[in-house]
Amino acid sequence: SQLEVQGGAGLPTGNAFRWRDADAYLFDIDGTLLLSPDRTHRYALHRALLEVYGLETTIDGIAYHGKTDPGILRAAAERAGIAPGVIDQSMADALDVVRRYAAEKAERFRPNVLPGIREVLDLLRNAGKLLGVSSGNLESIGWIKLKSARLAEYFEFGCFADECELRVDIFRKGISEVRRRLGPDATVCFVGDTPDDVRAAQDVGGRIIAVGTGIFKVEDLAAHGPDATVTCCSELLAL
Structure with a gap:
């Protein structure tokens, strides 16, 4: 049976929730899906x-x-x-x-896909979930990275920074797009690696899984109260 997540990685960060139960999942790109050492x-x-x-x-x-x-x-x-x-x-x-x-x-562009990402995306896609990206990249750059990493095929749509300077506005567009596609009651879970991701998701009423694959430690992310915190997406596969 599926375990309920409460902070992941032993870090209680809020009410327990079943991370696989959302209707849609919107992923940040840099530090969450991939890293780009090419600069x-x-x-x-x-x-x-x-x-x-x-x-x-x-x-x-x-x-x-x-x-x-x-x-x-x-x-x-x-x-x-x-x-x-x-x-x-x-x-x-x-x-x-x-x-x-x-x-x-x-x-x-030579991005490196982070641990567990392909497996988590496969799991969610096979479960019929709607997958998208919500990134502070400009749209064309986001898709260049995703195509270079061979991840683009997983995502139905993306919300980017071309018309939104604030991350919360990008996330708000993501919620709107999900509900346009799935209906007004669709539930959305964001996945990101920064406190800004956590705050933006909370501000727009989404759930948020914080991953410690960027520069922020899981303890620092957990302090902002995400629904779950994991060191990397591989941990989600066991939950």
């Missing part, structure tokens, strides 16, 4: 900062984990003293540069 995405952001804002800078030192692409650009530009109005006025151009650079260098 191509980072270089695309650097190129936008240079071409559009005239900044020879990097995103080093920016707390970008859990942020969206436009949010990362904004933080780097603000740090360099660019006025908010100028940032806003040129943001669309900056995002276009990010997309263009990533498309030109698509073959350089």
